[in-house]
C-alpha cells in the first residue's frame with residue numbers, strides 16, 4: 267500500500283458516507299427484496315444478519331477496497347505465520363497457533379512452536395484431569411472442591427466467561443471462583459468461606475508482575491500458611507509466561523504451568539490461562555472450545571472478503587467509528603451465560619484498537635475504537651434501551667440470542683427470542699407519532715443480529731475468535747498495532763509512587779498536581795485511622 271492509495275481508498279469511503287447521509291435502511295430493504303438473505307452469513311454455526319446497516323453495495327465495495335488498500339490480506343497472512351507484527355514489542359501475536367490442529371509447522375525465530383503448544387495443551391489437560399479425578403489432592407490427601415483463580419484482565423475474563431457461558435457442562439464437584447482486583451473485600455470474603463484443605467489456588471499472570479494478582483497471592487498464601495500444618499505448596503499453581511518470576515517467588519518447577527510470551531494477555535484464553543475453564547468444564551470441552559475458534563480461524567483466512575464474517579464486522583466497526591462518528595457500540599447478549607461478553611470484548615477491542623497513533627507512532631487524524639459497552643439485553647431493555655431508541659446519538663447495537671428448543675421453562679425462550687428480535691426491528695423501523703414528539707422513535711438505527719442454535723464450546727470458541735479477528739481487521743484499517751497496550755502503564759507507575767506516599771514514605775522527585783496532592787493528604791489521614 268502506498269499512502270496515496272490508502273488515502274484515495276479512504277476518500278472513496280468518505281464519499282460513500284456523504285452520499286448515504288440521508289439514507290433510510292427501510293428504503294434499502296424496499297429496493298432489494300434479497301437484501302436480508304444477501305447480507306446474512308452462516309459461519310461455524312453462527313447465523314448472523316448484517317442487513318440492518320447503513321450500507322449499500324457501493325459503500326460495501328468501497329470498504330472492501332479500503333481493506334485491500336490497507337493490505338489486510340498481507341497482514342492476515344503475517345498474523346497466522348507468526349511474523350513479528352507486534353512491532354513495538356518485536357514479537358508475533360500467535361493466539362491462532364494455540365488452536366491450530368494442522369500439522370504444518372509455524373516458525374518463530376527459526377523454531378517450530380507447534381511441539382511446545384502441543385506440550386502445553388497436554389499439561390493443561392493433565393492438570394485438569396488430575397484435579398477433577400482426585401488424582402491431584404491437597405496436602406492432607408483430600409480432593410479439591412474449590413479452585414480460586416487469582417488473576418486480572420486477560421488472566422480473568424476469558425476463563426470466567428467460558429465457565430459462565432458453558433455452566434451447564436461444568437462439574438458440580440468443583441467450584442471455581444475468581445478474585446481479580448486488589449479491593450480487599452472479595453478475597454477476604456472468599457477466604458472466610460473456603461475449606462483450606464480442599465482449595466487450590468491458580469495464580470494466573472502472564473507477566474507475574476501484576477500488582478493486584480501478587481497482592482492477592484501473598485494474602486492467600488499467608489492465609490493458607492496459617493491454616494495448614496504443612497504442604498501449603500501443594501495448594502498453589504502458577505500460570506505464567508514468566509516462569510523465572512514465579513520461581514523467584516518460591517514456586518517449584520512442577521508448580522508452574524507456562525505459556526509463550528507471544529500470547530497476548532487478552533488473547534490468552536486458549537493458552538494455560540484457560541486452566542480454570544479446563545478444570546471446571548473438562549479437558550475435552552476445553553479442546554472443543556479451541557476447535558470452534560480454529561473453525562473461525564479457517565473461515566477468516568479463506569472466505570472471500572464479501573462473505574467473511576469477522577472481516578465484514580471489522581469493516582462495519584471502522585465505517586461507523588471513523589466515517590459516521592458513532593462514538594460507541596453496544597453488545598447485547600440475550601443470554602445470562604454471556605453476561606461477561608461485553609466486558610471481555612471491551613478489553614479485547616479497546617486495549618487492542620484504542621490507539622491514537624499508527625504503527626510507526628504517527629498521530630492519527632480519525633477516530634479509532636469506539637467505546638464498547640453493553641450487558642444482558644433483556645435487563646438492558648429496562649435500564650438503558652431508552653437511550654438506544656430515543657437518545658440523540660446513534661449507537662450501533664449487536665444482539666445475540668440462542669434459538670434452542672424452548673424446553674427449560676415452557677414459553678420463556680420463545681419470549682426471550684421475540685424480545686431480542688423486536689428490539690432490532692424497533693431500532694430499524696422506529697415509530698412515528700406526529701402529535702406526540704416525546705413518543706416518536708426515529709428508527710434507522712443499525713444493528714447486527716447473531717442467532718446461535720444453543721451454547722456449546724465450539725460455538726463459544728467461534729464467537730470469541732470472530733471478535734478477535736474483527737478487532738484485528740479494524741486495527742489493520744486504522745493502521746494501529748492491536749497487540750500492545752502502553753496506555754495502561756502510566757497509571758500503574760503513578761500508583762506505585764502514591765502507594766508509598768500513602769504509607770508515609772517520602773518518594774524523591776515525586777510531585778503532584780494540586781488536586782492529587784490534596785486528595786493524597788486527605789486519604790493519608792483517613793487510611794491511618
Ligand SMILES: O=P(O)(O)OC[C@H]1O[C@H](O)[C@H](O)[C@@H](O)[C@@H]1O
Pocket residue numbers: 418419420421470471472473474475476479531532617751754
Ligand atoms: O496476566 P498479567 O500479566 O497479570 O496481566 C493482566 C492484565 O494487566 C495489564 O495491565 C494489561 O492491561 C492486560 O492486558 C493484562 O491482561
